[in-house]
Amino acid sequence: MTNPPRPNGVRHGARGQARREEIVRAAMEVIAERGYRGASLAAVAEKVGLTQQGLLHYFPSKEDLLIAVLTMRDEWDSGERVIGEEPMTIAQAVGVVEANAHRSAIVRTFSALLGESVTEDHPAGPYFRDRYRLVRRDMAITLRRRWGDRLPSGLTPEEAAPLLVAIMDGLQFQWLHEPEGVDMPASFRAFLRLIDPEAIA
Template identity: 80%
Template sequence: MPTQPGPRHNARGQARREEIVRAAIEVIAERGYRGASLSAVAEKVGLTQQGLLHYFPSKEDLLIGVLLLRERWDTGGRDIVSEPMSMAATVGVVDANAHREAIVRTFSALLGESVTEDYPAADYFRRRYRRVREAIAATLRTEWGDRLPTGLTPEEAAPLVVAIMDGLQFQWLHEPENLDMPAAFRAFVHLLDPDFAVPDPAAPESESGA
């Protein structure tokens, strides 16, 4: 009768999976999803392509692994709809992303490709945008109630917040020396509410999410 893998085995497997995902982030940042190959990712972690397939049965599975890791870094693993982040914490996510160029570049490359035909993660991005809009609306309602100082409802303002966050990332990737992404997002928050006490920039955060 086959035995179930023990905790140490599972922990090693999870650590190996995360190592592979981190390597994929680097490769996708350089080449985009369509230009990235499983063999290039496998080479970075000292595996054969067949060995990599033991952890991720397909390139699509690896892509989802990359996206889920980015999501975990941003949210800390919490359900941001039922447990909304504060606006200060949302500002902190932008601060942290300014120190995580590789994952931001990878995410932006994947997002750009997601509108192309037959893209394997198109459904993920559609679901993500619906969920992020819902989560941001919950954050705005927690901070300001049913109306922001501008008169917008949280549901009306949420797509604008998401658009600013993603749009700033694209601009910052093109000209990081000419765009202070955290400062630009703080300026936008002040447009929502000039009296909101925007927190000071967060300390740099590593791409391990630590």
């Protein structure tokens, strides 16, 4: 007995989804090479063997593609969690930094976009502003769950949260520029020892 043929629409849907992912990955590569403003839909289309017209069938505009890039990156980072709903644990944050140390391509794409996002009317500007707000709030919750209203160092969770976020972003730039000069996971652990000398070996 063979499985019944799946209706065309579904097959197209699954194929379409795979194709969309392939396009988003190609867009990440082009952004890592040239930044978002320097990226062209033509360059993305060429990487996946589509015409620019064919690409627009999947993503009607360059901004739509940018949103898809940022969304995919968030999904990779958060695993099963939904950002803004369930804060990560400290151990999960360490896990993200360790994973990042093995995926310079996506770290490069994200860092380039973060830099560009502070320029005028950049389409990623609102994304980063909202994301920072959520991530600072989540980190404060994470820190409070672990250590209560005062960290061993005397800081409040609200004081430490923007520092935790700044360390993750800031280390990435140093590491991208000199991978052999900066051990990103070790540096992040050193920062956690500042927060609590006892907690992390």
